[in-house]
Amino acid sequence: MRGLPPPKPIMMKERVSMLFLRYGELDVIDGAFVLVDKNGVRTHIPVGSIACLLLETGTRITHEAVKLASRVGCLLIWVGDGGVRLYSAGQPGGARADRLLYQAKLALDDAARLNVVRKMYAVRFGEEPPARRSIQQLRGIEGARVRKMYQLIARQHGINWNSRNYDHTKWESGNLPNRCLSAATACLYGITEAAILAAGYSPAIGFIHSGKPHSFVYDIADLYKFETVVPIAFKVAAGHSSHPERDVRIGCRDMFRQSRILKTIIPDIEEVLAAGGMQPPEIHKEAVPIAIPNKESIGDVGHRS
Helix, strand or coil: CCCCCCCCCCCHHHCEEEEEECCEEEEEECCEEEEECCCCCEEECCHHHEEEEEECCCEEECHHHHHHHHHCCCEEEEECHHHCCEEEEECCCCCCHHHHHHHHHHHHCHHHHHHHHHHHHHHHHCCCCCCCCCHHHHHHHHHHHHHHHHHHHHHHCCCCCCCCCCCCCCHHHCCHHHHHHHHHHHHHHHHHHHHHHHCCCCCCCCCCCCCCCCHHHHHHHCCCHHHCHHHHHHHHHHCCCCCHHHHHHHHHHHHHHHHCCHHHHHHHHHHHHHCCCCCCCCCCCCCCCCCCCCCCCCCCCCCCC
């Protein structure tokens, strides 16, 4: 923008976790990132200090707004009404080739991948997994523990819980606890994906989950799910709220702020990947050197300066 210094990404751990927007047009006016409603009222959005913006029904966005959000490293996520479905996401900057190669190298090596999965298990449950178990066997053990944790937390909030069961194509067909859980996990997936991209990794290259565009997002988000968003979802479901999805989002936002979860996600990613016992692959001899080096940035390694 003419006359203004170029924006620089802020470290992910220093940002507000998320912000939901609806019924307005996002634009850059007079150098400011604003939401303009149908009456022309402008609401300034501090896009550079937010990890991700979740755009709900009735939101439009201009090219300039997308460009500015990308430059400052704010992830744009298009979600359904109430934030209960995740349709698409725009990459905030760009991943780093060395991090992508490192992640892919770990995922493609059977021994390294098993070590990463075992570390994820240990971080999630606070204990080492049983020895001499395959990834498939660990999935089975994890699934049994997860079902028990759902039942335990549901019982604590007086919820009659049967199973995690919902149809993403028919939102109203799910019962209230399942709808609240879907809204809560959408919030967690949003900030997790923002952190993964800011750290320079790929959301698609997973270790426990695979075959999905957000496999690694699910892997990392599962580390925090039962300590963060699941209790909030069940608490709202037990309260017979008239706007449960909205109350879940507000509860998740407040909890993310209080727990300062954005400070822990990237270090935890580095910790679980380091358990693979591999070093990032070296650049091959035939590689063309960097023609235009990136300037030093105050942001995370995956953000463009």
